[in-house]
Amino acid sequence: MAPPAAFEAQETLPQNNLLNSDTASHRSKVTVIGSGNWGSVAAKLIASNTLRLSTFHDEVRMWVYEETLQSGEKLTDVINQTNENVKYLPGIKLGKNVVADPDLENAVKDANMLVFVTPHQFMEGICIRLLGKIRSDAEAISLVKGMEVKMEGPCMISTLISQQLGINCSVLMGANIANEIAVEKFSEATVGYRQNREVAERWVQLFYTPYFIVTAVQDVEGVELCGTLKNVVAIAAGFVDGLEMGNNTKAAIMRLGLREMKAFSKLLFPSVKDSTFFESCGVADLITTCLGGRNRKVAEAYAKNGGKRSFDELEAEMLQGQKLQGVSTAREVYEVLSHRGWLELFPLFATVHEISSGLLPPSAIVEYSEKQVRSF
Ligand SMILES: NC(=O)c1ccc[n+]([C@@H]2O[C@H](COP(=O)([O-])OP(=O)(O)OC[C@H]3O[C@@H](n4cnc5c(N)ncnc54)[C@H](O)[C@@H]3O)[C@@H](O)[C@H]2O)c1
Numbered sequence: 001m002a003p004p005a006a007f008e009a010q011e012t013l014p015q016n017n018l019l020n021s022d023t024a025s026h027r028s029k030v031t032v033i034g035s036g037n038w039g040s041v042a043a044k045l046i047a048s049n050t051l052r053l054s055t056f057h058d059e060v061r062m063w064v065y066e067e068t069l070q071s072g073e074k075l076t077d078v079i080n081q082t083n084e085n086v087k088y089l090p091g092i093k094l095g096k097n098v099v100a101d102p103d104l105e106n107a108v109k110d111a112n113m114l115v116f117v118t119p120h121q122f123m124e125g126i127c128i129r130l131l132g133k134i135r136s137d138a139e140a141i142s143l144v145k146g147m148e149v150k151m152e153g154p155c156m157i158s159t160l161i162s163q164q165l166g167i168n169c170s171v172l173m174g175a176n177i178a179n180e181i182a183v184e185k186f187s188e189a190t191v192g193y194r195q196n197r198e199v200a201e202r203w204v205q206l207f208y209t210p211y212f213i214v215t216a217v218q219d220v221e222g223v224e225l226c227g228t229l230k231n232v233v234a235i236a237a238g239f240v241d242g243l244e245m246g247n248n249t250k251a252a253i254m255r256l257g258l259r260e261m262k263a264f265s266k267l268l269f270p271s272v273k274d275s276t277f278f279e280s281c282g283v284a285d286l287i288t289t290c291l292g293g294r295n296r297k298v299a300e301a302y303a304k305n306g307g308k309r310s311f312d313e314l315e316a317e318m319l320q321g322q323k324l325q326g327v328s329t330a331r332e333v334y335e336v337l338s339h340r341g342w343l344e345l346f347p348l349f350a351t352v353h354e355i356s357s358g359l360l361p362p363s364a365i366v367e368y369s370e371k372q373v374r375s376f
């Protein structure tokens with residue numbers, strides 16, 4: 001199916017072979033580091049392209065954080081036998097050229113294109129394990145929505161990867177609920193790249209399919225902060241749903257959230273472009289997450305329970321091993337706000353953390369929304 005013309009973004013890139021190499025030894029080798037819900041869908045997208053394009057090796061390695069299933073079998077073995085990630089993406093064939101590998105070092109050793117896609121809280125440990133184990137000519141891309149907060153201040157995951165591993169790292173974010181892309185429903189995504197347009201083109205080529213349209217913008221921090229911060233707004237949207245406050249209130253929360261996302265991003269990185277917020281990674285991801293994401297869903301349950309059941313408990317019960325990013329991101333953002341004296345500038349972000357950590361009841365989102373909407 002050809003992409004609908006109306007959806008073709010200005011910067012959409014062609015799908016011709018850009019690597020100018022037809023020898024097997026020069027073909028790019030791809031490893032996906034992570035195999036959760038989105039990690040598995042990313043592997044499926046990539047595997048369809050590595051089979052089709054001669055610039056890539058057919059095989060896609062997928063590092064699996066090994067676990068034993070209720071049946072007693074290892075997840076990796078089951079993925080390799082059935083070609084399905086039965087725990088995180090049941091019912092979807094990944095492509096026969098996806099090889100699950102529980103050995104991180106072995107999974108990355110030959111790859112020159114590394115796709116990072118794990119929950120953000122595991123990334124620092126993974127980078128430490130990868131030190132000295134990857135190819136020196138490797139390029140990375142992060143699909144991870146989140147950040148770390150260090151003594152020196154906030155550190156985006158792409159920066160963590162670049163600094164710890166000494167490699168360039170682009171990002172890919174967007175309105176991308178994995179289960180919808182898994183069944184090939186149309187969606188868009190944004191690659192954020194630093195300097196080298198050719199590198200961005202190579203990533204676009206790797207991910208682009210007729211149902212997954214990828215656009216590249218030169219704004220790594222802007223793209224990554226959009227993907228990271230929208231998860232905090234999604235928690236607020238879930239509270240609004242749990243309290244049955246209605247669609248208008250939720251829309252108001254999304255508008256105020258977008259404004260805080262933009263202000264926070266620009267305070268941290270003045271180079272962030274306004275236009276990035278209008279790409280798939282910006283307003284579109286905010287909308288889809290606040291309507292249909294896991295952060296929204298679990299936050300709704302938290303508010304319905306009056307904050308009496310913890311996020312950890314609800315996450316374990318409702319997501320069966322999948323991980324929320326919004327609650328820990330709200331905490332990380334709060335640390336930055338407190339440290340820099342910015343709490344009053346970002347009342348939505350601050351309120352989300354105060355509710356999700358139990359300092360305030362979920363109903364505090366009502367007071368917050370009314371006060372904010374009236375003050376503008
Ligand atoms: N699922 C989506 O719809 C979606 C879409 C876009 C972006 N993302 C982002 O992609 C990233 C990865 O999310 P996901 O949906 O693929 O994962 P997930 O939440 O579905 O699964 C959790 C993953 O973490 C792994 N894990 C558990 N403990 C671990 C440990 N100690 N070390 C390393 N890994 C461990 C599990 O094996 C599993 O693969 C997140 O930042 C998320 O925000 C997700």
Ligand SMILES: O=P(O)(O)OC[C@H](O)CO
Pocket residue numbers: 145174175176177178234285288289292293294295296324325
């Ligand atoms: O399900 P969520 O809330 O983790 O959101 C998934 C994606 O980030 C949506 O683009």
